[in-house]
Amino acid sequence: MGNHARNLGANRVRTLLAVLAFTPGEVVSVDLLMEELSTDQDSKNPKNALQANMRRLRISLESVTGVPGNLLVRTSANGYLLDLPPDAVDAHRFDGLATRGSALLHTSPHEAARILDEALRLWRGxxxxxxxxxxxCNAYANRLAGRRLGALEDLYEARLSIGREAAVVSALEQLACEHPERERMAELLMLALYRMGRQGDALAVFQRVRxxxxxxxxxEPRKKMRRIQEAILMQDPAIDAGLAFAGR
Structure with missing residues (x-):
């Protein structure tokens, strides 16, 4: 809540809040909520268990916000909704900022880097x-993790386009090792290394990913990565000009 982590109690209560927060302002059906909770602990009466945990969630939210819980989590004929704007949920705020930053990559890289950095600062683990x-919950967590990696790639592309290779190369080296399946990450690393005078290291990245x-x-590596490798081998001057070889 706000800039502070708050303990909302039992796992079922946290799960309920997470599922409602996926789509704030939209009704989530009782059946869907019961299905998500059933993986945590079996219950002889899942509807009663859902209602009990919903009461706990409302009490917890009221204790940390001062707003009556039944105004934050509203009941509808078919389910429940979290009555908050999307920007009140960090995941949605991150998504919006990341989209804005990505759209500015090729027209205003300085502004893109600023917005993407703001988006990524919302992450706390x-x-x-x-x-x-x-x-x-698992699918949403995986989607967010992938979205975060994409935002990092956008941020490093923006910084490369304004000549900040030294500021990103260490992070790119680590991420490229952790995620060898993300060819774009490796491409950005190759560009950063080459522009820092490390041609051999840049080519070694290509061989490792390949x-x-x-x-x-x-x-085989995708066409864009092969083009970057060829440009490095030829020491093509275009590889030092902007980011003609980068991108998705």
Whole structure:
């Protein structure tokens, strides 16, 4: 809540809040909520269990916001809704900022970097780390994790386009090792290394990713990565001008 972490109690209460926060302002059906909670602990009467945990959620929210819980979590004929604007939920605020920053990459990279940095500062660890939910929670957490990596790639592309290779190369080296499947991350690393005078290291990144793709997926690097490798081998001056070789 706000800029502070708050303990909302039992896992089922946190799971309820997470599922409602996926779509603030929209009704989430009773059946969907019961299904998500059923993965946590079986109940002989899932509807009663849902109602009991919803009461606990409202009490917890009221205790940390001062707003009556039944105004924050409203009951409808078919389910419940979290009565908050999307920007009140960090995940949605992050998504909006990341989209804005990405749209500015090629027209205003300084502004793109500022907005993307603001978006990424909203992260405080792994998505839904304290929620042991069901399929929807897991899927949403995975989507957010992928979205975060995409925003990081956008941020590093923006910084590369304004000549800040030294500021991003260490982070890119770590992320490229952790996520060998993300070719764009490796492409950005290759560009950063080459522009810092480390041609051999840039080419080694290509070989490492190529070996991983061959072994794990039976694939070759995508066309864009091969173009970057060829440009590095030829020491093409265009590779130093803007980000003609970067992007998605």
């Amino acid at each position: 792994q998505a839904l780390a304290d929620v042991a939910g069901g399929l929807r 070996a991983w793709l061959n072994t794990e997926l039976g694939l």
